[in-house]
Amino acid sequence: MGKAEEHLDNACSCLRLGKFNDAIKEYQKALEADPNNALAHKSLAALYYRQTKLDETISEYEKAIELNPKYSDAHYELGISLYRRGRLEDAIRSFKEALKINPNFHIARYWLGLSYYYGGRLSEAIEAFKQTIANEPNVAIAYYHLGIAYTREDKWKSAVAEFENFLKKTPNSAAAHYQLGVSYYKLGDVDQAIEHFRRAVEIDPSDERSRKNLDSIEELRSKFF
Numbered sequence: 347m348g349k350a351e352e353h354l355d356n357a358c359s360c361l362r363l364g365k366f367n368d369a370i371k372e373y374q375k376a377l378e379a380d381p382n383n384a385l386a387h388k389s390l391a392a393l394y395y396r397q398t399k400l401d402e403t404i405s406e407y408e409k410a411i412e413l414n415p416k417y418s419d420a421h422y423e424l425g426i427s428l429y430r431r432g433r434l435e436d437a438i439r440s441f442k443e444a445l446k447i448n449p450n451f452h453i454a455r456y457w458l459g460l461s462y463y464y465g466g467r468l469s470e471a472i473e474a475f476k477q478t479i480a481n482e483p484n485v486a487i488a489y490y491h492l493g494i495a496y497t498r499e500d501k502w503k504s505a506v507a508e509f510e511n512f513l514k515k516t517p518n519s520a521a522a523h524y525q526l527g528v529s530y531y532k533l534g535d536v537d538q539a540i541e542h543f544r545r546a547v548e549i550d551p552s553d554e555r556s557r558k559n560l561d562s563i564e565e566l567r568s569k570f571f
Contacts, residue, residue, distance in 0.1 A: 350380035452482035486515035520550035
């Protein structure tokens with residue numbers, strides 16, 4: 347066993363014991379022994395990400411990719427790091443690269459949609475979320491963000507359908523009930539709006555948005571109905 351492999355093994359042992367700082371040191375030693383070890387760069391990047399050291403994370407993922415351009419996981423994880431850093435266009439390129447290497451990397455397509463959404467590319471975001479759901483219906487969060495995207499286009503019926511789909515998989519989401527409350531109110535269905543705002547508050551008593559909307563609607567009802 348070479349020195350790099352020995353330090354990689356030591357790093358794995360540290361990880362099993364939850365000794366993350368020691369694992370970082372072992373990966374660094376592995377890279378001193380073999381600077382061209384793509385796995386060590388990627389593993390070190392993941393630990394830096396855990397410590398929210400995003401610049402170091404990005405640097406290590408880029409080194410891993412330079413050594414192994416077909417490393418789809420590294421492209422994906424680099425994309426997430428770039429997204430967190432606010433570098434949305436760079437994140438989009440990374441997610442696209444991950445999908446080019448592995449077209450079945452469905453969670454990468456979801457993150458691509460999220461990057462499009464926050465980058466102001468709404469139609470592309472909707473298409474990415476729809477493709478994610480079509481190819482992997484169990485990515486529940488894609489339904490939620492597709493619903494959010496539809497609200498931006500005032501497509502309230504479509505939004506309701508997606509928030510309902512999300513709740514089938516994640517029934518105790520106060521955020522989804524809040525969004526349904528807003529969507530039903532926009533559609534003029536006050537009863538359903540009240541029901542969902544109430545449910546949101548039941549799930550999360552600190553949900554002030556839902557509580558305020560509920561109080562406002564019930565106050566209007568008492569005055570006019």
